[in-house]
Structure formats: C-alpha cells, structure tokens
C-alpha cells in the first residue's frame with residue numbers, strides 16, 4: 042500500500058503536471074470506485090487544479106469551487122501519467138482524468154477492488170475523510186508520546202493505525218521498528234522513555250530517507266515503480282534472508298491476511314518467539330479485517346471507552 046514516502050512522491054509528480062491545469066474530462070470505469078453521489082462527478086469537468094494534498098494515505102486533488110477528488114489506492118491501486126494524447130490502456134483502468142497536457146489514470150491489480158474515490162466539496166467535508174493520525178514529521182517528541190500511549194497496543198498496530206499516525210503502513214512500519222531495534226509486539230504503554238525517543242527518531246529518519254530515495258528513483262519521470270517491496274529494505278518482505286545488521290535470519294509473524302517481518306537478534310533480544318503465539322497477540326490487537334482499519338475516517342472514529 043502506498044505510504045507517506047510513495048504518496049509524497051506521487052504528489053510532487055502530480056504538482057509538476059496538473060497544478061494550474063483544467064480537468065477536461067473524467068471517466069470512471071470501476072463500478073465500486075466512486076463512493077460519493079453528490080456533488081456529481083461531472084461537476085469537476087472544466088475546473089482548474091488549485092492544490093494537491095496528502096490526507097493520511099490518500100491523495101487529494103483540490104479544484105476550483107472547493108471541489109476535492111480524494112483517492113485511496115489501498116494495496117494494489119496505482120497512478121499513471123500518459124503524456125499528451127496517448128491513451129491509457131483500457132483493461133484494469135478504473136478511472137482516467139484528462140488534462141490538456143496528458144491523462145492521469147488509476148489502475149488496480151487483482152480481482153478485489155478496494156481502491157476508492159470520493160468527490161467532496163469544502164474543507165469540512167475534506168477533513169471528514171481524514172482519519173486524523175499525527176504527522177510524525179511535523180510533531181515533537183511530547184505530542185508523539187501522547188498519541189503513542191493514548192491506547193495500549195502492540196507497536197505494529199499502533200504505527201499502522203491511521204487514526205494514531207498518518208501515512209505509515211505495513212512496509213515502512215517494519216523498516217521503522219527494525220531501525221529502532223524494537224519488537225513489533227512490544228506494548229506501547231510498556232515502552233521506556235529512551236525506547237520512545239528511539240522510535241520517534243527512527244520514524245522521522247525512515248520516512249525522510251525513503252522519500253528521498255523514491256524521489257531520486259523516479260527522477261523527472263512519473264513514479265511508475267511504486268511497490269511495498271524494495272531490494273533496499275532491511276526486513277520487510279525479506280523472510281528467511283540475512284539481516285543487514287547482524288546476518289541472522291529475518292523472521293515473520295502472520296496475522297489476519299498480513300505479516301510483519303523482523304530480526305529476532307536485533308529486535309526481540311535474540312528470542313525467537315513462536316509464530317503462533319505472536320500471531321495470536323497481533324490478531325487480538327486488530328479489527329477482524331485489516332482493511333477495516335484503513336477505511337476508518339474521522340466520521341467513524343471509534344468512541345474511546
């Protein structure tokens with residue numbers, strides 16, 4: 042799932058191409074893609090793009106009349122840019138947005154369509170789509186600690202909860218926890234001050250480094266190689282491969298339809314904890330469906346008990 046570094050690089054590429062341009066035509070092919078009926082999707086046609094914004098893991102395109110197209114790519118949604126009059130390939134294309142200088146299209150691999158598009162009007166409606174997580178790059182240690190310890194969760198769950206932290210998902214949370222030398226199943230309320238500070242610094246360093254790396258990779262081109270699995274990653278997607286720090290084997294914990302990768306030597310004090318008991322721990326700390334967490338917005342924020 043595209044996370045903060047991927048979304049940032051998408052936004053930068055979009056700014057260079059569609060900012061100030063008029064959206065001449067919108068075509069929606071995916072039946073389940075558009076989640077709003079009002080205002081009608083045709084109302085964006087002829088409107089100029091005035092700004093672009095990241096809302097958690099969503100991409101928001103702001104047009105004249107305070108209209109906002111808000112895209113959530115979920116796991117397999119990807120954006121593409123076709124220069125000038127060249128057409129987007131039809132199969133897999135869920136939506137296309139035509140501008141005088143090119144076409145932006147959205148595709149989604151796989152049969153399960155989870156990507157979403159909302160069209161809303163006004164700042165309040167836009168804010169209602171924001172799950173409300175803290176942007177760690179703009180936060181200080183104090184506010185970070187308060188959010189981290191507002192509920193007692195496993196670290197893996199806390200980091201990827203969009204209501205707690207903005208833009209962090211399965212891939213970068215693995216990398217962050219490895220950099221911070223912390224276990225994915227450590228409980229947030231049991232962390233020491235030193236551990237919290239290490240985590241705070243690791244989040245910031247990882248998000249900044251990865252954004253720079255992805256920006257360099259894309260260069261002047263539109264980012265077409267967006268993936269959660271990169272060869273430079275230390276642990277994510279590297280089950281059974283050697284840890285870049287200690288050489289030990291990277292392990293995994295499976296829960297729901299997800300898995301987390303970690304190095305036992307570097308992150309869990311050398312303990313190779315049984316996958317089964319750890320999975321249970323993570324499973325209990327998760328909604329039934331991992332997607333449910335991702336689809337939460339401010340409008341269905343859970344009541345704290």
Ligand SMILES: [Zn+2]
Nearest residue numbers: 284287304307
């Ligand atoms: Zn290691």
